[in-house]
Amino acid sequence: MADKNSFIQSWCTIQNNKINLNGETIFESEPTIGFADFAKAAYRNFGWSYPKFFKMDSLSKLAFIAAELLLKDETTNETETDIALVFSNKSSSMDTDVTFQESIATKENYYPSPAVFVYTLPNICMGEISIRHNLKSENSFFIFEKFNPGFLSNYTDVLLSTNRAEKVLCAWVDFYKETYRANFYLVNSTEGLEHNETTIKTLFNT
Amino acid sequence: MKLKSVFINTTNCITPLGLDVETNIRNISKGISGIRLHKNLVYAEQPFYASIIENSLIEEAFSSVSSSEEYTRLEKMMILALMPVIKKMNPVFDEKTILIVSTTKGNITQLSTISETSAQSADLSLMAQKIASFFGFITEPVIVSNACVSGILSLAVAKRLIQSEACNQAFVVAGDEFSKFVLSGFNCFQAVSNEPCQPYSVNRKGVTLGEAAAAACVSANGQNALAEIVGDGAINDANHISGPSRTGEGLFRSVERAMKEAEIKSEQIDYINAHGTATSFNDEMEAIAFNRSRLGNVPLNSLKGYYGHTLGASGLLETVIGIESLNSGKLYPSIGFDEMGLSQALNIITQNEEKELNYLLKTASGFGGCNTAVLFKKAK
Structure with a gap:
């Protein structure tokens, strides 16, 4: 259904305590420090001011950082932008699921917290980004065994060609026990790199 | 195209x-x-x-x-x-x-x-x-x-x-x-x-x-089909991760998007199979969103009184039952409902009813501010 061309205007990867934006490393920390410290260092480095960040779980922090870098010049608080979110991963919210499970495992040590439970859904990270960037837009979260550029590019083209969104922020955002990976890219209908499976595979080295 | x-x-x-x-x-x-x-x-x-x-x-x-x-x-x-x-x-x-x-x-x-x-x-x-x-x-x-x-x-x-x-x-x-x-x-x-x-x-x-x-x-094969999916929308509230928008924004927009795609007006919708979780905020939010879409008079039920909230199954399960209603013309009461508890009117189904139905609207909303509305048309 290629009756509308689509293009990748920007992309971002985060893994091994290193952030790449459009192919260049823009921030990195010692590989030995944990994700929480790396995320905090990145937040400070970019001079962001969004205190809710510190309440998020690791998956949402990872998604937030990547989305912030790609959307900072795209959105404002005052006006709405129609950028759909199409996110995916393998581990769902398992990292936080395990934390929550530990809090209910025994009668003696039963302390479930709403602040943890709410993050036991993978799509919460899309909710966080929607709130931050005022995106009242199409959202879907998919789970795959591994990063699936073919599915994502096809689904993104459907959203664009049926006028469900002006742009689409696509993501693979996976976090489980300190192993993490974020592949984010922003797709539009006007200019950039040709948006297709091959380009995505090249950009994200998969 | x-x-x-x-x-x-x-x-x-x-x-x-x-x-x-x-x-x-x-x-x-x-x-x-x-x-x-x-x-x-x-x-x-x-x-x-x-x-x-x-x-x-x-x-x-x-x-x-x-x-x-x-x-x-x-x-x-x-x-x-x-x-x-x-x-x-x-x-x-x-x-x-x-x-x-x-x-x-x-x-x-x-x-x-x-x-x-x-x-x-x-x-x-x-x-x-x-x-x-x-x-x-x-x-x-x-x-x-x-x-x-x-x-x-x-x-x-x-x-x-x-x-x-x-x-x-x-x-x-x-x-x-x-x-x-x-x-x-x-x-x-x-x-x-x-x-x-x-x-x-x-x-x-x-x-x-x-x-x-x-x-x-x-x-895409309509032969002996139960229903046609004629429109859909899945739009986020961008408001709160653990509670719905007070204006029903995402649900309202999802419903509007579905109606626009189906090229139908709100008065053509015969039946709403809604989410209706029975939390204070969700049900009130639905009443606001549906009234914004001029759907306050449309017969509506939630099947949660029969099945409870079945999470990721609920939207499909309730559609399966909703499509049976669409084809049989039989509408089932929203059990558990007694006295209206919303700031705006909804036409809650309270007893078994029969009427000719052509369009069914199914909706759901959830944590993370997500909403989905899908419109079904009775297959000929």
Whole structure:
């Protein structure tokens, strides 16, 4: 259904305590420090001011950082932008699921917290980004065994060609026990790199 | 470019009210609910209301399908839901035939022993792959895990994939299991009712949890179809991660998007099968959103009084029942409802009714600010 061309205007990867934006490393920390410290260092480095960040779980922090870098010049608080979110991963919210499970495992040590439970859904990270960037837009979260550029590019083209969104922020955002990976890219209908499976595979080295 | 028309060809469901659609409808038409008071220390210290399928029913039904021991209880439910759908459609399992699996928590009960292997056995793609392999799909399953809208969103996803020609036929299965994990979670939000849930009632006190599996075949083949999927939208509130927008913004926009795509006006919608979880905020939000779309007079029910909240199964399960109403013209009461408890009017169905129906609107909303609306048209 290629009756509308689509293009990748920007992309971002985060893994091994290193952030790449459009192919260049823009921030990195010692590989030995944990994700929480790396995320905090990145937040400070970019001079962001969004205190809710510190309440998020690791998956949402990872998604937030990547989305912030790609959307900072795209959105404002005052006006709405129609950028759909199409996110995916393998581990769902398992990292936080395990934390929550530990809090209910025994009668003696039963302390479930709403602040943890709410993050036991993978799509919460899309909710966080929607709130931050005022995106009242199409959202879907998919789970795959591994990063699936073919599915994502096809689904993104459907959203664009049926006028469900002006742009689409696509993501693979996976976090489980300190192993993490974020592949984010922003797709539009006007200019950039040709948006297709091959380009995505090249950009994200998969 | 004119997009393909997309249809629901056949459906099935596995619930406490029956292991097929016909039995479920018979029980619903008699006003029977699957919600019971349970006393089970595995799940909670206190007795609780829930809609739970008896293990023996699942085991007995599954034993006639497979003798394999490798499937979890939820996988058995999902396989049982899908089985008659696959049998009826008898598909060729080629690269254009896909499986879409909708779930919010999947095999989360596998986590109850904390270990590395238990986390692996709760893996959603593993679960989906087991179901795909059982039937012989050769394509990688697509898993939709988008909180409580997953079930209805998966039908929108199926439609979009068929219209994009990524596939010709999509088998959709949705399932979630009752678990201590989810009960504890909703409890710590103080969102669980201490009585069977009462959607839209002034007396509503929160959700009752449930479990179910449902399945459907979606394709561009309209022959003998049950319904056509004529419009959809899945738009976020961008307001709060654990509560709905007070203006119903995302739901309102999702409904408007679905109507625009279907090229119909609000007065053409005959029946709304809504989300109606019986939490104070959700039901009120729905009333606001539907009234913004001028749908306050349309007959509406929530099936949560029959099934409880079945999470990622709910959107598909409730669509399966809703489509039966669309075709039979029989509307079922929103049980648990007594006195109106909303700031704006909704036309809640309070007794069995019969009327000619052409368009059904199904909606859901969930954590993360997500919403989905899908419009169905009776197939000719």
